[in-house]
Amino acid sequence: MIYSVDTTIEVAVQPTEVTDRVVAVVQNLFPDATIEERPATTDATDGQPAGEIVATTHSLEHLSELFHEQAILDTARSAMMDGIDAETDTFQFRLKKQAAFEEVVNFAVGNPDELGDVRVTVTVEEPDPETYIQYLAPPTEEGVPIDDDQ
Template identity: 55%
Template sequence: MSSQIFHVTATFEAPVYATERTERVIEAIDTLAPEATVETQSGDERAPGTVVARTHSLERLSERFHEQAILDSARTTMLDGLTPETNTVTFRLKKQAAYADVVNFAVGDPDELGDITVTITVSEGDPAAYVRQLAPPTEDGVPVDDE
């Protein structure tokens, strides 16, 4: 694999509804990005609060892709969310699964309690190459160098 250098900022954003505890939503994000800086915004009965976490490392998320053997589906999902004009990759994850330290991509309509929206902005390097670094191609389930 190439030794390309990337500079990324990843933002994890999740709603916090009145029936949820903010701490649990923070813990859900923390399982995937333990080094993230977290901010919270309070909500009320009409609108959810929000947890926003930012990090420059997605090492733990990549580890989960490897451990769960979901590299190909993770890469495909992230590349589907790639917007080349803005060098961003956007995808959604299930909050409840993240709380259990499991990566489960959200598809279709958001979950009743909302999903975690992840936006990765690559300010240095090729976003598609960064995605391939997080979730490399596999052959018979084993990561391979795609260079």
């Protein structure tokens, strides 16, 4: 099946962070992404971000590979399903920035970390968010992906 998706990745760059390291966070999880650095539009004092990295991609294959390698398919599927907005055919999720720097997927829940999280928004044009999520993180039985062809 051919999937048509548009993904936007947004990561705040805090005043204490090196921008290149934040870019590496995005590249580690989304190696095919087109990355844009956006400087802060206001004074970066009082804990306000010094800027933002915004990236776009049409492929989440590498992220799916990491789900499989790290054996977190059920967690990944659940986190992505929780972020579905059926009215806009999108789903959103957040990832921990520090873990992503090490190419580790760790879903963020609750309040964002002090340095901020990696915010991911996926718009699914074809077929639908649920089907695409099942493709990225298929259901498992005892930790092993279930093959629909059996």
